[in-house]
Structures are given as C-alpha cells and as structure tokens.
Amino acid sequence: MIEKKEGQQMEERILRIITLGIISWTTAFHLFRKFLPKRSFEFCNRLVSTVHATVAFTLASLSVEDWTCPVCPLASRPSHSQMQTLAVSLSYLIYDLICCQFDKRVTIDNTIHHLVSIVGIGAGLAYGKISFAVVFSFARMVFGPYLTWVTLTADNPLVIKAMAVGLQLVSAYWFFKIARMMNYKLTKRTASKNLVYTEKL
Structure with a gap:
C-alpha cells in the first residue's frame, strides 16, 4: 500500500x-x-x-x-x-x-527524431528500463544512422555534420552499454530458471 x-x-x-x-x-x-x-x-x-x-x-x-x-x-x-x-x-x-x-x-526527419525520442523517454518513465532500452536501441541504431547520413549529405555547416557524427557515436556507445545490461539480465533470468528446474528434479 x-x-x-x-x-x-x-x-x-x-x-x-x-x-x-x-x-x-x-x-x-x-x-x-x-x-x-x-x-x-x-x-x-x-x-x-x-x-x-x-x-x-x-x-x-x-x-x-x-x-x-x-x-x-x-x-x-x-x-x-x-x-x-x-x-x-x-x-x-x-x-x-x-x-x-x-x-x-x-523537416520530416527532425519530426521523426522528436517523436521517437519522446516515445522512448516516455516508455522509460512509464515502464522502466527494459522497454526504454528496446525503444532507445531501435530509435538510435535504426533511425539514427539514417538521420546522420541525411545530415552529412545535406548542405549543412561543418560543425552540424560533426555534431551529427558525434551524437551517433555516443548513441553507439550507449547501445553497447544497454546491450551488455540486457545480456546480463537475460543471462541472470535464464540461470535462475535453470536453478529452479534443477531443484524440482
């Protein structure tokens, strides 16, 4: 309560x-x-x-x-x-x-970026880390490279292009961290289920 x-x-x-x-x-x-x-x-x-x-x-x-x-x-x-x-x-x-x-x-890519980020953070607040991790990973590692490519190929100042690459590199770093966390959680859950199954036998 x-x-x-x-x-x-x-x-x-x-x-x-x-x-x-x-x-x-x-x-x-x-x-x-x-x-x-x-x-x-x-x-x-x-x-x-x-x-x-x-x-x-x-x-x-x-x-x-x-x-x-x-x-x-x-x-x-x-x-x-x-x-x-x-x-x-x-x-x-x-x-x-x-x-x-x-x-x-x-621009449609900017709007998509905002919507995906809003849904991702909203999911993180509402449901905890797992759903946030899934939405973040999908948004940053699927839409992210596309948006980076669009920014690099468009007629943007050099500093904007550098920032786009930098943000994508940061996203890749956090994707690695999230993937490691997910692997840890899934491995722990599998080990726990196997332990319970072994005890029943």
Whole structure:
C-alpha cells in the first residue's frame, strides 16, 4: 500500500515536472525573441537548446550514484533523480517538437527524431528500463544512422555534420552499454530458471 502511494506521488511529480518544463522552455523562447529581436527564430530556439543541454548535463551528472561505474548496478530501476532528469528532457523534446512546426523549414526527419525520442523517454518513465532500452536501441541504431547520413549529405555547416557524427557515436556507445545490461539480465533470468528446474528434479 505504501509502495503504491509512493508510486502515485512520483507519477504526479513527474507530470508536474513535464508540465512546468514545457511552460518554462516556451517562456524562455519568447524571452529570447523579445530581447533579441534581430535574431532569427532558429537562433532563439538554439539558445533554448543550449540551455536544455546545460541543464540536462548537470542533472544527469548529479543523478550518477557511483562515478567509478556510472551504469551500475546493471538492470536496476532508475532512481528518482534519474527519472526527474528524464522528465526535464521529455518536457524539452515536447516543446521543441511543437516549436519546430512553426519554423520556416519543417523537416520530416527532425519530426521523426522528436517523436521517437519522446516515445522512448516516455516508455522509460512509464515502464522502466527494459522497454526504454528496446525503444532507445531501435530509435538510435535504426533511425539514427539514417538521420546522420541525411545530415552529412545535406548542405549543412561543418560543425552540424560533426555534431551529427558525434551524437551517433555516443548513441553507439550507449547501445553497447544497454546491450551488455540486457545480456546480463537475460543471462541472470535464464540461470535462475535453470536453478529452479534443477531443484524440482
């Protein structure tokens, strides 16, 4: 009963963070537009992106429980601080998806990127690490290389192309970490079933 109540409180807290986050990112964008009237829509949105990247990096760093092994313990559920960090990023992605629809250039690959990321983080918050791992892996290792290729072959500045490659490399690194975690969990589950079966015999 206590665990159920704590779970409901956490869900309400996450929803508040997401709602407040969307309002905050939108407000920040409008403030940038107001105080930087000569700057473009895209420039102001990139400023919001920079703020989000700084906040997300800080929160993610603070949520690491053991820096000697940041992904330990393997196959564990996310902590409250980690879930709150995901909620902040989810609120930003929802804001950015909506904001990008009002830009002069609306691209289908950018929209897909946002939708997949939103579904992935949402699944991570709702169902825990396993579903998040599956959605993340599919999104980053199937859609990711395609989006990277589109970015590299398009007429983009060198820094944008470098960032696309860098993000894909980071995705590949985390895919390796997730694959290792999944292998550990499945191996542990199989070993547990075999032990139970042996004891019955």
